[in-house]
Amino acid sequence: MNTVDKIISQARSENRKALLEPEAKAIIKEYGITIPKYQLATNEKEASKIAQEIGFPIVAKIVSPEIIHKSDAGGVKVGLNTVADVEAAYKTIMENAKKYDPKATLLGVLIMEMAPKGTEVIVGAIKDAQFGATLMFGLGGIFVEVLKDVTFKIAPVNIEEAKEMINGLKAAALLKGHRNTDPVDIDALAQVLVNVSNLLIEHPEIKELDLNPVMAYAKGVNTVDARIILE
Helix, strand or coil: CCHHHHHHHHHHHCCCCECCHHHHHHHHHHCCCCCCCEEEECCHHHHHHHHHHHCCCEEEEEECCCCCCCHHHCCEEEEECCHHHHHHHHHHHHHHHHHHCCCCCCCEEEEEECCCCCEEEEEEEEEECCCEEEEEEEECCHHHHCCCCEEEEECCCCHHHHHHHHHCCCCHHHHHCCCCCCCCCHHHHHHHHHHHHHHHHHCCCEEEEEEEEEEECCCCEEECCEEEEEC
């Protein structure tokens, strides 16, 4: 049994549809998608040790099967620059999570490398009853929330079809360098779409997938957050 099958099987055995963030990240990493370095900490000292190994700045996030919306629970701290910051963040996150849901199982805090700022994009997927696995691509922030500037394609997609999705955005010019912005690595973005497409085809038990944000740079991309829901 490979890594992806093991993770899905484990979630199924625990009657969980929503994968934990470390599980979702491990799956997309298996499919060649770049993610920041991360490790789960189960106490403050472990958190500070991991942070020093990864390197500052650090992001810290609660890991709990019951807490899906981490920010709502006060379960996220960003821009942590010292050991003291990380230890304090661990303590605060755990306290906030206990207050938010006293019955929640708290597995620890994910200590994660803070990805450099880039152009934020979103890669999503949903299993449609009629069309099957459908990929979604859009620019992050206001573009997806207010302008609904997104494109869709039914999986599987190849590299050319992935580029069509990217170029199909109304605001595609922003990705190609506009005024003071540098062009982003379109080839790397297209490869993420292809890799997600492959994951969906090979694992039809995935109902929803959300990579948000994906930071796009002049060279390469980095997927900051990943969410996977099973059927």
